[in-house]
Amino acid sequence: MSAFRSLTTWIRRWRESDETASPSAVETSIEEKYADLLRQFQVLTNNLAASVMLRDSDNRIRYCSPYTEVLTGYARAEIYAVTGDFMETIVHPDDRERYQRSLKVAEFGEPFQVRYRFFHKSGLEMWAESRTVPILTDEGSDSASLSISLDVTATVRYQRQIEEKNRDLQDFTYMVSHDMKAPLFTIKGMLGIIRDDYPEGLPSGLQETLDHISRAAERLDQLVGSVLRYSALSAEDIAISPVDLNSVLHDVIHDLSPLPPTARIAVTSDLPIVRGEPLKLYQLFSNLLSNSMKYRDPTRDLEVTVSTAEHRNPHLVSIAVRDNGIGIPASKLGVIFRPFQRAHSTNVEGSGIGLASVKRLCDKLGGEVKVESSVGSGSIFTVTLQRGSPL
């Protein structure tokens, strides 16, 4: 649309500055230029799988592209006949207020984007996403805004389905793990009763059997707890604010201390301010550092460094956590961020949700986590987060 704007501005300037020019020559050249622009505009709008609309200051649609007929089911003549905003006449009643509110924003000269339901002429309920930009009008121009509207019905439908499936899955996970708690409580309680009833001790064979049951119940208890904590992570909302990662890392390292004399964690550069929630960022880095501590190489001192790395996108920033631990086999790299997948199943305590939680936390914060690793030399976990404005 800036082409239209510059055209009208250009015409005005021409008229003001060059009064000596032959009017007919000027007009011919204007007409040619205008006709050329109009052709370009029509080729574009006629072939776009989106509805392009030009509205006047009363929001009446003065022009709309052919696709508008496909989107709404109404003929263009019907659309032009409506004296106010045509879209407002077909918008879903529940979305009308939101739609009207966003239209007001455009009246103040700000672009807006809105997603709303409307009724196709056939009666079908559909979803549209419209982006409207105000047009700075010169005197005499009757265009006040330009909107481009897309049919997002299928997208919204898929999104709903995914959300619903996620909710079902979450409910299921919660229910299953919760229902496991009751029988577990029974097993452990009954073991306690046996111990209480035989204060002088049990025959050694029986004692050993009971100890096995007790340990198995303990392990199951930990697993159920992990599943519940992990599923709670996706249900929780995060309140985003700027967070200084220096203080987060300070707390994480403080809480891991005292470190064994053979382990060192160093923050080697000033860390950025990112968008997030202090507790979630604490959990994220606490999980990563605990992970390095767990999977250390017993033959050498553990060195962990935390440093900032620039990201190609200036709105993002990466933080690298590098260790010289045992490393992760290439075959396992693809699965370590999935819950209950462990690269080293033997002799290291863990519930298998540490790295899955890291990934889920990164997702929630609008970031990501990547890993590079080689067996024997160590791993680098790179967390990318959104930069926060200075505190």
Next chain:
Amino acid sequence: MTITNPVVLIVDDDPAHLLLTKRVVQGILPSIEIMSFAKGAEARLWLRKHVDHPIALALVDLNLGDESGLLMVHEMRDLRSRESVPLLSLSTSDLVTDIQAAYAAGADIYLTKSLHDAEFKASLSAAVRFLMR
């Protein structure tokens, strides 16, 4: 004139959980009579029939099979005031919403059925002692 001794009411549909709770209460109050119910409906029937029977303490599991334990707590509070019956609610859930709902319904204490046997016994004993002061 008959003197009715106060009883302790335990409602839990899981027989093993009922046994565990009962043993803890018996350990603290060895001579008190315990009325135990596996179904909320049975407990509510007893409550309606014995409106004047003193209750020293009620322990109600919130995950009853036949109905919500919350309903039981509500009904108990309709029939007996907070002053007359201390009410301890038990659940495997540690969800904040479940805990809030139990207190809103009229529970005096909410106790999670902790999977650590010793911890559960210790907290249940302390709660019972506290409510029986």
